[in-house]
Amino acid sequence: MKNELKCWEFFGCSEEECPVYKLKKPRCWLVPGTRCRKESQGNVPEKIGMCLECEVLRANIDDDSVQETLRVVNEEFMQLKSMVDKRDRESEKVNMELALGLSEVFEALKKISSGDPAVRIPDTSGPELITELKHIVNLTAEELGEIVNLSHEFAIGLAEHFDVLHRVSEGDLTARVCGISQVELLEMLKKLTNQMIESAQREIAERKQAEKALKEARNGLEIRIKERTAELIRTNALLKQEIVERQLAEEALIRAKEDWENTFDAITDMVMLLDKEHQIIRVNRAVAEALNTAKETLAGKKCYEVIHRKSHPIKECPLMLTMKTLEHITAEITEPNIGGTFICSTSPLLDREGKLTGYTHTLKDITKSKHLEAQLRHTQKMEAVGTLAGGIAHDFNNLLMGIQGHISLMLMHIDSSHPHFKHFKGMEDMIERGADLTRQLLGFARGGKYEVKPTNLNELIDKSCEMFGRTKKEIMIHKKYQKGIWSVEVDQGQMEQVLLNLYVNAWQAMPQGGNLYIETINLVLAEDYARPFGLEAGNYVKISVADTGVGMDKATQQRIFEPFFTTKEVGIGTGLGLASVYGIIKNHDGIINVYSEKGKGTIFNIYLPASEKDVTLKEKRLADDNEPLRGTGTILLVDDEDMIVEVGQEMLTSMGYKVLPARSGKEAIEIYRRYNDKIDMVILDMIMPDINGGDVYDTLKEINPEIKVLLSSGYSL
Incomplete structure (x- = not known):
């Protein structure tokens, strides 16, 4: 049951004599005899009209109270009806007794008027008037017996009286005894008879008037009860409608509350509602x-206690500024207790009046987005450095080619007995080291793949470990291979370079020797x-290379793949080894990441897309031959570098x-159009300022689909 409004509280009433106030009954309209607002009230039907207009009834009314009100009104009506019926029965009984008594009186008077003074009426209980009439008639009969022998005048007067009594007995209540009698007894009888008649008239008139008033009251009461009942029915219908509307409103309010709570809980950001003292409300x-x-x-707890585990607000908290300015404030904070950046x-x-009631405090976790931003910045930086490195490698390759060309030309005209032969060969060795450096730069710069073939990484790792293990015997190599490893499409030479660079990096981190762990595994990402790594979901092969070396801090890990970045002493490392590893893996649509802790070693993880193609064996290279190749034919040599053209x-x-x-x-296109029937092959540089090598190649193929072209570039192809 809902909390009901009490009339004595609503009106501030303290009427001690009021039964509602005394008994503390909330449904005051159902209690008879109340004293409402200094006025006494009757029973329920009498006061229900006024109660229907009362605020207390309208506030408390519901299905239960309406049913109880109808029940009480019905009970009151039935009681009143019972009282009316009882009074009707009593009236009928009295009327019957009055009629019987009058009949006896009239019968006795009739006998007396006929000269029978011996008649007597039994003096039984009955209406008071009839009893009195019976007594008078009996007295009259007794007196008549004593005066029966009076004079003729007395007889005439007596006859007159008997005549009047006879007329009264016949129902003529307008009859009167008139005239003047000289006999005192007759005068007395005359007076008594007239009084009896008048009393009977008055009693009958009063009875009729009472019956009429009672009938009118009963009819009026029935009409009022019908009207009140109809009004109650109408009010009940209105109240039922109002109850339904209230129920619908309450249900809508409950649904809205549930929707708000579900929405509030569905917010992925952390949301707190605080009071003015930093205490958590929700x-x-x-x-x-x-x-x-x-x-x-x-x-009830302080927000800084549960979030920051502090006894006071932190300096970076924007809530302090919001409290001062009442404005929306945003700040970026790092909170180690809940882990991350927010x-x-x-x-x-x-509130509706614009008064401050509290604050909202929201924490949006941006740890992943910050990580992605850092990855993006790193990728962009590596792309920019890669472009720079590629350009440097291209120009450097052209320089090396020019130098190598001139040295080769000189070596073609001398033999090993020449005093400068040894110096020229030393220069060739330096050029080869320079070429290795450009290859590393081009590997980082994603300068292209050489020969991509389906490869078994377990076999490739075995070969690279065998090569590395022969020279670094202080390193213990532990291998754990995936059975049934998926093939990957890679350039085997580049992948050997990747693995050897990682082995060398591990060896340099373990100067006193240590353990090198290599593992392969099939993965479904x-x-x-x-x-987050810019990869497509699917099958991958993972290579893990872990060492037990000195490890590195986070700052070093963030720069480990940058070209020319090194933690080694000057002259020991170039800073290009891991940079080329990064570029080669990216060039194969894979990723490489690193995890390390100071004093706990380092782990490099490589993820390469798996292939459904079968593994092909690596072709053996032709043995080097010191004798220069010779031939015949016409070659179109295309390059924008004069030195390359001259040496070539x-x-x-x-x-x-x-x-x-x-x-x-x-x-080149003009020359080929003119001499294509005489040109046997074209050596074509791919990087040129006016028309790039790809477009030139397409044009030459249009001129002669059977053309033979050797592509050349300072970049890897």
Whole structure:
């Protein structure tokens, strides 16, 4: 039952004599004899009209109270009806007794008027008037017996009286005894008779008037009861409608509350509602999950106690500024207690009148986005450095090619007995080391893949470990291979370079020797794991290379793949080894990451897309031959570098070929159009300023689909 409004509280009443106030009954309209607002009230039917207009009844009315009201009114009506019926029966009984008594009186009077003074009426109980009439008639009969022998005048007067009595007995109540009798007894009888008649008239008139009033009252009461009942029915219908509307409103309010609570809990950000003293009023599910506790346990606690585990607000908290300015404030904070970086937002809570009631405190976890931003910045930086490294490698390769070309030309004209032969060979060795450096730069710069083939990484790792183990015997190598490993499409030479660079990096981290752990495993990367690394979900092969070396700090890990970054002493490392590893793996649509702790070693993890193609064996390279190759035919040599064209033309000419030089793509196309029937092959540089090598190649293929072209570039192809 809902809380009911009490009339004595609503009106401030203290009427001690009021039964409602005395008994503390809330449904005052159902209690008879109340004293409402200084006025006494009757029973329920009499006062229900006024009660229907009362605020207390309208506030308390519901289905239960309406039914009880109808029940009480019906009971009152039935009691009143019972009283009316009882009074009707009593009236009928009295009327019957009155009629019987009058009949006896009239019968006795009739006998007396007929000269029978011996008649007597039994003096039984009955209406008072009839009893009195019977007594008078009996007295009259007695007196008549004594005066029967009086004079003729007395007889005449007596006859007159008997005549009047006879008329009264016949129902003529208008009859009167008139005239003047000289006999005192007759005068007395005359007077008594007239009084009796008048009393009977009055009694009958009063009875009729009472019956009429009672009938009118009964009819009026029935009409009022019908009207009140109809009004109650109408009021009941209205109240039922109002109750239904209230129930619908309450249900809508409950649904709205549930929707708000569900929405509040569904917010992935951590949301707290605070009072003016930093105390928590309410939190959503995200806060409870972050703190690993129930929501209910946080209410009443200070926000800085549960979030920061401090006894006072932190300096970075924007809530302090919101309290001063009543404005929305946002700040970025790092909170180790709940782990991560957050956007902290605070706003004032105002009521309808604009008064401050509290604050909202929101924490949005941006740890992943910060990590992705860092990855993006790192990727962009590596792309930029890669572009720079590629350009440097391209120009450096051209320089090396020019130097190598001139040295080769000189070596073609001397033998080992020449005093400068040893110096020229030393220069060739330096050029080869320079070429290795450019290869590392091009590997980082994603300068292209050489020969991509389906490869078994277990076999490739075995070969690289055998090569590395022969020279670094102080390192214990532990291998754990995936059975049935999936194939990957890689350039085997580049992957050997990747593995050897990682082995060397591990060896340098373990100067006193140590353990090197290498493991392969088949993996299926889900989208939520692959997406942050820019990978497609699917099958991958993972290579883990772990050492027990000195490890590195986080700052070093963030820069470990940058070109020319090294922690080694000057002259020991170039800072290109891991940079080329990074570039080669990226060039194969894979990723590499590193995990390390100071004093606990380092782990490099490589993820390469798996292939459904069968593994092909690596082809053996032709043995080196010191004798220069010779041939015949016409070659179109295309390069925008004059030194390359000059050295290349001289070398090819010395080998027996006729050379047509072209220093741009446009010139190459013109020459080929003119001499395509005489040109046997084209050596084409891919990087040129006017028309790039790819477009030149397409144009030449249009001219002659059977053309033979050797592509050349300072970049890897």
